[in-house]
Amino acid sequence: MSAEINSTHIPKKFETISWKWMRLSAFLLIPLVWFHSILQALITGGHNLSLEYIQSRWLFTGWRIYDIFLLAFAFSHGIAGLRQVLFDFIQSEKKRKITNWVLLAIWCCIITIGAIAIIGGVRMPG
């Protein structure tokens, strides 16, 4: 019985990759988000945020790399997760296709503005 289950052939299609992606990115995101939240929300505190604070933080390139990782993995995990939830409600092939394109557009948009800000850094007004 268990041998039968183990020998089940799972084709390497998009859905299989997406399924695996959710789990593997989860393992990476747990420490990444954890450390980010403890540092930003508990040690620094959201009420202490300022342009000067972000500027001084991004002086160190390591933080920018960290933030790029966080941006890419967290938002992609979120879009893939939202897609799974939406597909529970949307069954027609046509509507799923539209959903995919809309999600891809949102993904491109948010990842782009996030990456531009991390690479561009803080611009002091005045």
Next chain:
Amino acid sequence: MFENLKSTLEGYIHYRGRGHTAFLLHRISGLATFIFLTMHIATTSTVFLAPSWYELLIRIFRNPLVMLAEIMMAFFVVYHGVNGFRIAYNDIFKHKLWAKASTRRALVYVFVTAFILWLPAVGIMGYNLLKSGLGLFGGE
């Protein structure tokens, strides 16, 4: 279309035990985190795209209601992480843990761990809320 929608929603509503709570909480917390994350990236990106907006946004972040919402958000993120770890670990490494009895046992640990890990956020963010949000303990 509506038949499918109806059956999906019925699946959500009909309570089927502890695992159902965990499933619903995972979806709700995931959705909340996604919305928060989208706003978080969009607002933070103004430091480059429109720095004068960021100073305005900071004032909104310091609103006591927003600070309270952040504390609730912290629970969602912590729960999603703890329960997500269980799901990913079981799926990738230990399929056997998906058995009904193991799942029921694991979920107690998940709920308790998520709650305990949330407490520092309640303490520290709650203190900040009272101090800089509401002006207690000598805050402004």
